[in-house]
Amino acid sequence: MRELKGIPAYILGTICVAFIAWSVYGAIKPIETYIFRMVHMGFIFALSFPFYPFLKKQKKWVIFFDIFLALLAVSTLIYPLLDVDSFIRRSTLPEPLDFFMGIVIIVLIIEVSRRIVGLTFTFVLIGSLLYCWLGNYIPGPLTHRGYELDRIVGHMYMTLEGIFGVPLSVSVSFVTLFVVYGTFMDAAGAGNFWLELSFAVMGRGPASAGRGAVITTALLGGPQGSGVATTMSVSPVMWPILKKAGYSPNMAAGLISAGGIGAVLSPPLMGAAAFLIMQFLNVSFWDVVIMVIFPTVLYYLGTLFLVELEAKKYNFAPPETMGKTFKEVMKTYWYHLVSLAVLVALLVIGRSPESAAIWAIVATIATSFLSKNKEEWLTPKHIIKATIEGAQNMIPVAALLAAAGMIVGMFSLTGLGLKISSLIMSLSGGIPVAALFLALLASMIIGLSLPITATYIMTVVMVAPALVKVGIPMHVVHLLAFYFAVLSEVSPPVGLSPSAAAAVTGGNPFRAMMQAWKYSLPAFLVPFQFSSTLVGTNLLILGSNLKGFTIALSSSLISLFYLSLGIIGYLKNHISIIERALLIVCSIVITFIPVDFTPQGIIPLVVGAIIVVIHLKKK
Numbered sequence: 001m002r003e004l005k006g007i008p009a010y011i012l013g014t015i016c017v018a019f020i021a022w023s024v025y026g027a028i029k030p031i032e033t034y035i036f037r038m039v040h041m042g043f044i045f046a047l048s049f050p051f052y053p054f055l056k057k058q059k060k061w062v063i064f065f066d067i068f069l070a071l072l073a074v075s076t077l078i079y080p081l082l083d084v085d086s087f088i089r090r091s092t093l094p095e096p097l098d099f100f101m102g103i104v105i106i107v108l109i110i111e112v113s114r115r116i117v118g119l120t121f122t123f124v125l126i127g128s129l130l131y132c133w134l135g136n137y138i139p140g141p142l143t144h145r146g147y148e149l150d151r152i153v154g155h156m157y158m159t160l161e162g163i164f165g166v167p168l169s170v171s172v173s174f175v176t177l178f179v180v181y182g183t184f185m186d187a188a189g190a191g192n193f194w195l196e197l198s199f200a201v202m203g204r205g206p207a208s209a210g211r212g213a214v215i216t217t218a219l220l221g222g223p224q225g226s227g228v229a230t231t232m233s234v235s236p237v238m239w240p241i242l243k244k245a246g247y248s249p250n251m252a253a254g255l256i257s258a259g260g261i262g263a264v265l266s267p268p269l270m271g272a273a274a275f276l277i278m279q280f281l282n283v284s285f286w287d288v289v290i291m292v293i294f295p296t297v298l299y300y301l302g303t304l305f306l307v308e309l310e311a312k313k314y315n316f317a318p319p320e321t322m323g324k325t326f327k328e329v330m331k332t333y334w335y336h337l338v339s340l341a342v343l344v345a346l347l348v349i350g351r352s353p354e355s356a357a358i359w360a361i362v363a364t365i366a367t368s369f370l371s372k373n374k375e376e377w378l379t380p381k382h383i384i385k386a387t388i389e390g391a392q393n394m395i396p397v398a399a400l401l402a403a404a405g406m407i408v409g410m411f412s413l414t415g416l417g418l419k420i421s422s423l424i425m426s427l428s429g430g431i432p433v434a435a436l437f438l439a440l441l442a443s444m445i446i447g448l449s450l451p452i453t454a455t456y457i458m459t460v461v462m463v464a465p466a467l468v469k470v471g472i473p474m475h476v477v478h479l480l481a482f483y484f485a486v487l488s489e490v491s492p493p494v495g496l497s498p499s500a501a502a503a504v505t506g507g508n509p510f511r512a513m514m515q516a517w518k519y520s521l522p523a524f525l526v527p528f529q530f531s532s533t534l535v536g537t538n539l540l541i542l543g544s545n546l547k548g549f550t551i552a553l554s555s556s557l558i559s560l561f562y563l564s565l566g567i568i569g570y571l572k573n574h575i576s577i578i579e580r581a582l583l584i585v586c587s588i589v590i591t592f593i594p595v596d597f598t599p600q601g602i603i604p605l606v607v608g609a610i611i612v613v614i615h616l617k618k619k
Contacts, residue, residue, distance in 0.1 A: 001051045001392065012050055016391035017384060019043040023176040027354035034084050037164040038077045040172035044398045045073035045108065051395060052115040069108065076105040080158075091158035094150050102153030106406070109163065113403045116396050121450055125403050128410040135414055141423055144414045155413050162409030166279050167401040167457065174275040174285070175397055177357035180390035182269060184361050185339065187386040188368040189376035193333035194219040195237060200326040204318045207311035209245035210255060212319070213238045214303050217259030218266060229393075231260030231497045235504040246316040249507030254515025257497035258303055261489045261520065264452060265296045265482075268343055272397055273456040273485060275353070277478045280460070285356075286347040291479055291540040295526050298539075298556055302522025305564035313570035335370040339363040397453075404454050411461045421465035432470045433532055433592060439463040440484055440527070447488020455485035467531075476531050479540060483527040490516040521567055522560045525591050529556045535594045555594035555601075562608045563587035571615040579611050 004012060022043065026036050049070040054063075079101050080087040090098055106129070114122045129152065131138070136146035147155075156162030185191075198219055202212035216234050235256050242252040264271040267289040274292070278285050310316075324332070342363040346356035368378040378386065411417045424442075428434035442463055447455040460481040467477045489497060490513070502512035529552070530539040538544035538552045566584035569575045575583070586604035593600045 001395075002053060004050075008050070012047065013384075013388050015043065015046050016388040019047065019391045019394070020176060020180055020387050023172055023354075024358060026172065027177060027352075027358055032084070033160065033169075034088065034164065035081065037160075037168050037172055038081055040176075040398070041163065041168065041402060042074050042077040044395065044402060045077070045112070046070050047391065047395050048112045048116060048399055049073070051392070052112075054115070069111070072104065073108045073112075076101045076108070087158060091154045092151075094154045094158060098158065099150055099153050102157035103149075105157055105163065106153070109403055109406065112399050116399045117403065117451065121400070121403070121454060124450060124454075125406060128407045131416070132410050132413055142416065142419050144416075144419075147413065152413070156406050156409050161412050163402060163405045165405040165408055166276065167404045167408060167453075168398075170272060170275040170279055171394075171398045171401040174278075174353050174357070175272045175401070176390075176394050177354055177361070178269050178275075179394045179397065180387065181339075181343075181357050181361050181364070183386045183390035183393060184364045184378065184383075185336070187376070187382055187389075188336070188364055188378055189333075189371055189373060190336045191220060191233065193329070193336045196324055196329045196333070197326070199319075200324055200329045202319075205311075206245075206316045206318060207308045208318050209238075209241050209247065209316060210307035210311055211304065213242060213252075213255050214259045214300060214307060217256060217263055218300050220263070228260070228497050228500055230263040231257045231501050232504070234260065235501045239505050241319060243505075244317060245311075245319070246314060249505035250502065250511040250515050253498055253501035253505045253507045253512035254517075255303075255307070255519050257501045257512070257516045258490055258519035259300070260497050260501075261486060261516075262296065262299045262303070262523070264486050264489075265292055265299055267292055267296065268340065268347070271486075272401060272453045273482050276453070276456065277482060278353070281475055281478055283475070284347070284350065285353040286350075287542060289344075289347065291475065291542055292482075294539045294541065294553065295479065295483060295530060298526045298529070298560060299520075299523045301557065302526070302560040302564065303519050305522065305561055306519055306568060309564055309568040309570055312572075313568055313574075335367040338367045400451060400453060404457050407454070408457060408461065417461040418465055420462040421469075424463060424466040425469060428466070428470070430470055432467075432472060433528075435463075435467055435470045436472075436480075436528060436532060439467060439480065440524075443481065443484035444488055447485060452485045452489055455488050456482050459485060472531055473537060475542060476537050476540060480527050480531045487520065487524060487527075490520045518567065522563050525559055525563060525587065526556070528591050529559065532592050533594055535596075551594050551596060555590050558595060558605060558608070559587045559590040562590070565612070571612065573615060573618050575611070575615060583608055583611060 022039055025031070049066040054065065079097070087098070094102065110122060110125060113125055132147050132152050133149065134146055135142075135144035195216060198212055198216035202208045202215055213234065216238060217230050220230055220233055235253070238256055239252055242255070247255070270288075270292065274288050275285070278288050339360045343356050343360040346359055347353065365378040365383065368376055371377060424435055424438050428438055439459070443455060443459045446458050450458065460478055463481065464474070464477045467480070468474055472480075498512040498516040499509040501507075502509045505512075528536075530536045535548050536552050538548035539556065541549070562583045565571060565575065566580045566587065569580050586608040589604040590601075593604075595601045595605050
């Protein structure tokens with residue numbers, strides 16, 4: 001982003017405040033759908049072109065070209081707002097001016113995507129539009145009749161199926177308010193609270209430094225809701241501690257980024273994809289929070305198992321100082337929990353996420369004055385500053401969601417999702433486990449080039465129909481796609497968070513990715529644990545029973561522990577290659593056949609337990 005000063009900074013700062021105020025106003029007073037989303041899109045354009053330069057070297061000042069593009073883009077939204085009802089009715093037969101404005105807005109969204117999200121995502125976006133237009137030239141099962149440009153423009157620009165579809169709705173309604181809530185918490189000093197709290201509970205042993213990194217990313221990442229942001233917040237603080245313990249630069253970068261990515265799964269905020277799940281499934285946000293609780297816990301427990309075993313294997317050094325105790329931290333910073341309590345309480349009683357977020361922001365402002373540090377008081381000056389920062393943080397997310405709307409529009413116009421779903425069905429032979437592996441493969445391939453939210457959108461529209469046909473419940477499918485999308489962020493050969501952490505620790509980006517992959521490997525079992533069997537679906541709590549939940553949770557913990565032992569190869573002493581291979585096989589079998597009183601469930605449990613007991617008895 002450009003770092004602007006003087007008059008341009010004041011002008012854009014005012015637009016940033018108005019950008020956030022529009023979402024707040026829409027949460028308080030209902031606004032017509034088209035108007036609400038179009039004005040939001042106008043703010044995205046008004047901020048994107050001035051803040052993000054055409055070329056990287058043009059960061060010092062806003063050039064006339066950027067101002068012209070911003071005004072042109074905003075005009076494409078003012079035009080339909082002059083007569084919204086008539087504009088909507090013409091969607092199937094756009095007039096010449098509709099067509100021109102539609103072409104302009106599509107081109108400018110592509111340019112915003114190039115500037116902010118990146119070239120790879122932009123090529124996917126362009127490819128989606130070309131597929132709509134030239135689908136009749138594509139051979140094989142993915143072919144379709146092809147659509148004229150006016151039909152594409154009408155669908156993308158003049159209906160709620162394209163640019164102004166569900167992704168942009170999520171952007172203006174939920175994500176903006178939750179992103180601002182995160183910046184307000186940060187401005188009030190909550191980051192220090194989570195950091196000191198994690199240091200207070202990490203203990204004093206060989207695994208304490210690694211444990212502290214995992215706990216810190218989990219606590220800090222929940223409110224931030226961004227893997228990269230969490231990674232970059234934690235890396236400068238945790239790297240010196242991990243270095244003294246004995247971690248290499250690559251190991252430290254991998255561990256921190258693996259924890260940071262898990263933060264996108266962590267309630268109550270999570271990432272933008274969580275709000276999309278709510279919209280697609282037409283459930284409350286609290287239901288989504290409930291569903292992700294145990295998958296998130298299992299994600300971090302799998303990482304902690306690896307950390308504990310690895311620390312004993314390499315005999316890492318314990319931290320030099322303990323810092324404040326848990327009691328001292330809570331006594332000093334307890335007020336930071338008030339806004340989270342307000343947020344959760346309002347969601348539990350059925351209030352909308354927008355309302356819950358607004359009252360949580362109010363609670364954050366009110367409790368900030370309990371801080372002994374006056375710099376953390378959210379006075380009007382600090383509120384405006386935090387609002388501007390929240391708007392700036394929101395621009396990349398909003399730009400991505402606006403562009404993703406056109407990708408979703410492509411699927412709805414061409415029926416590509418059903419075509420790919422049929423392909424998955426034929427390749428899997430209707431076998432649920434095979435369909436799940438194909439879904440994972442599709443998500444990993446898509447995730448190589450796209451951010452988490454875009455990966456989730458594309459994965460779910462492609463694989464959901466196929467997975468539902470093989471008997472997997474719809475809510476499980478959406479959480480599965482969400483989890484796979486998150487894991488794609490740490491999968492080599494592309495990983496933004498490990499690369500960012502490696503820049504802080506001085507490690508090699510690719511080796512840091514491999515370490516991040518290692519630390520998150522147990523988490524790759526978790527999606528299969530809650531989707532491959534009916535017993536496993538109890539982990540999502542909704543519709544679960546106590547017996548099924550107990551079996552599913554205990555099986556998952558045993559499976560994660562066995563896999564961690566197989567990966568690290570150490571308990572009280574080194575484990576042989578054959579034993580490690582057996583532990584990994586037992587882990588996988590337990591994932592797909594939960595532990596019960598059948599031979600299939602008991603045998604892998606017993607084999608793994610024998611190996612564990614043998615090594616516990618060895619000196």
